[in-house]
Amino acid sequence: MDSGILLSALNHNIELPKVPTNFIWPKEYLVEAHEELQAPMVDLNGFLKGDDNATNYASKIIGQACLNHGFFQVINHGVDSYLIKEAYDHMDTFFKLPIQKKVSFSKKPGSLWGYSGAHVDRFSSKLPWKETLSFPYYDNTSESVVTNYFNSTLGEDFVQAG
Numbered sequence: 001m002d003s004g005i006l007l008s009a010l011n012h013n014i015e016l017p018k019v020p021t022n023f024i025w026p027k028e029y030l031v032e033a034h035e036e037l038q039a040p041m042v043d044l045n046g047f048l049k050g051d052d053n054a055t056n057y058a059s060k061i062i063g064q065a066c067l068n069h070g071f072f073q074v075i076n077h078g079v080d081s082y083l084i085k086e087a088y089d090h091m092d093t094f095f096k097l098p099i100q101k102k103v104s105f106s107k108k109p110g111s112l113w114g115y116s117g118a119h120v121d122r123f124s125s126k127l128p129w130k131e132t133l134s135f136p137y138y139d140n141t142s143e144s145v146v147t148n149y150f151n152s153t154l155g156e157d158f159v160q161a162g
Helices: 003-011 052-068 081-095 099-103 145-154
Strands: 041-043 073-075 114-117 131-134
Touching (some): 041 052, 099 114
C-alpha cells in the first residue's frame, strides 16, 4: 500500500480493512511521503554474458542506488527459481514466528548477525514493517558457514534453512 494513502487515511480517520491493526502505528511516528519510491532495477543479463558496457551500466545503477536509496532490485540474475522459492519458504517460516521468539535471536552488541525489527524494542504492541535476519556467508570457503550459523543460533528447527 502506498504510504501517502496510508497517511491520508489515518489523518482522516478512515479505517483500512486490508491493514491489520497491529501494523498501524501512532500518527506521530509516521513520515509524510511525497511520492512513491521506485526501486532501481539492475539487469545482470549483460554482466553474466561478459558484456563490458552492460557491466559498467549495472555497476553505475548499483552505485547510484546505494547512494540515493540504499537498495535496488536485481533481474536476470541467473539464480534458480526453485532455490528462490525454497529461500522464501524458509524466510516465511522464520518471520511468522511470534515476535518474542524472533527477538530472542536479536543482534548482539557489536555483531553484524542476528534478527532486527524496526522499533520492535520500543513498541511491543505494534509489529515492525521492516524485519531482517542477517547471517554470515563466505563464498571462498568449504566450511558450511550458513548452516553452522543457523544450527548454533536458531537451533535444529532451522537446520534445513542453513
